[in-house]
Amino acid sequence: MIKECMNPEVYVVAPQETIARARNLMLKHGIGRLVVIEDDEPIGIVTKEDIAKRLSQAEPIWRRRPIDDVPVRIVMTENPLTIPHETSAAEAAEMMLENGISSMLVVKEDDGKRKLVGIVTKQDLIRHYSKKTYDTKVAEIMETDIVTVNRHHTIDHVLCEMEEKSVGTVVVMDEENPIGLISSDSIVFADFLHRDSPEKEVKMARKDSTGGRRSYRYVREVPLVAEDIMAPIDKTITSDALAVDAAKMMVSMKTKSLLVIDDTLVGIVESDGILKDIVKKDAIRR
Helix, strand or coil: CHHHHCECCCCEECCCCEHHHHHHHHHHHCCCEEEEEECCEEEEEEEHHHHHHHHCCCCCHHHCCCCCCCEHHHHCEECCCEEECCCCHHHHHHHHHHHCCCEEEEEEEECCEEEEEEEEEHHHHHHHHHCCCCCCEHHHHCECCCCEEECCCEHHHHHHHHHHCCCCEEEEEECCEEEEEEEHHHHHCCHHHHCCCCEEEEEEECCCCCCCCCCCEEEEEEECEHHHHCEECCCCECCCCEHHHHHHHHHHHCCCEEEEEECEEEEEEEHHHHHHHHHHHHHHHC
């Protein structure tokens, strides 16, 4: 039941508060979403993905309205779905997949009224799955259509790829080798969001001039690129490993994606692959 794997702690934000405030709350509490409350009623949910989508517009990041000025109401998902606390994990997984969402509010009837008692996320369902003894192999749940970017690609290029391909994670490559992952976490929690432009300072050395004058260093500003905000690849898994082991790794690493490498990159395990197997296993039992 969902009541056994949901999170009873619900962090909230007001619709008129800024995206910057929402981002700071997520960072402070290590969470990926906030419930938007107005007049003591939940009217929406704002997630890291919502903020990342706000940034993936056509114009460069530094030409957009600063996140300090954008209210949560503009980017939140309105009328969040709710589920009774007696709902099964498989039903919750199916609802998330059907509606393309990553969380739902959990409610309980109390004196004829629905009371908010928690929130359930994809990560909660992955944790639930990791405790099972299923024999599903990673190859059965992994995605093989992987979106990649070069380590030198700009942040704007990465954002456009994520938006156009409708993915939450891209793999950063150095020629043929995967070296990192960029997700909505990488983007939303990156320092460049509060800068006038997404640039970094690089110290450059001038060549010695004629006449024996000493060389010196100067600072040059260059655009931030994929390798500047990526999360280095810590662990990977093979396609013949158990899917529950992949889930355990994802829980311990607090990640939504896990690369599958059999000598070369062959796939990626995502949250939806695990949720689909939860639904499949429930259908088999019926």
